[in-house]
Amino acid sequence: QVQLVESGGGLVQAGGSLRLSCAASGRTFSNSAMGWFRQVPGKEREFVAGISGSGGVTYYGDSVKGRFTISRDNAKNTVYLQMNRLEPEDTAVYYCAARQGASIVVGTRLYDYWGQGTQVTVSS
Numbered sequence: 087q088v089q090l091v092e093s094g095g096g097l098v099q100a101g102g103s104l105r106l107s108c109a110a111s112g113r114t115f116s117n118s119a120m121g122w123f124r125q126v127p128g129k130e131r132e133f134v135a136g137i138s139g140s141g142g143v144t145y146y147g148d149s150v151k152g153r154f155t156i157s158r159d160n161a162k163n164t165v166y167l168q169m170n171r172l173e174p175e176d177t178a179v180y181y182c183a184a185r186q187g188a189s190i191v192v193g194t195r196l197y198d199y200w201g202q203g204t205q206v207t208v209s210s
Contacts, residue, residue: 088118091108092106094107097207099208099209100173101171101172103171109162110163110164110182111163117186119138119184119190120156121192122167123181123183123194124176125178134146134147134154135147135155135167136190137156137158140160145190145192153172177206177208180203181201183201
């Protein structure tokens with residue numbers, strides 16, 4: 087079993103930055119690809135960014151490329167999402183997810199564990 091706990095969400099003005107963190111426990115962290123997703127009411131959960139188990143490969147959704155950066159510290163069992171140049175359209179609940187495999191995937195059904203989510207609100 088894996089437990090994921092997100093933190094770092096909040097309210098920020100457009101153009102600002104936030105860094106989300108996701109602390110993982112319960113499984114060999116470096117064997118797990120990690121992903122960040124987001125969801126707004128009435129819409130499907132959207133892939134934001136993913137990182138391989140080693141951290142050597144990253145992948146981003148089109149809407150965040152060039153603004154968001156995913157990283158991980160396997161010694162601390164933590165994955166991060168640095169969000170810069172935030173836009174009101176980035177407002178959502180952000181979820182951290184882990185899968186039983188080291189390769190990045192974008193489908194929500196391919197992730198095995200999820201955090202509880204953290205709210206990010208970007209004001210215009």
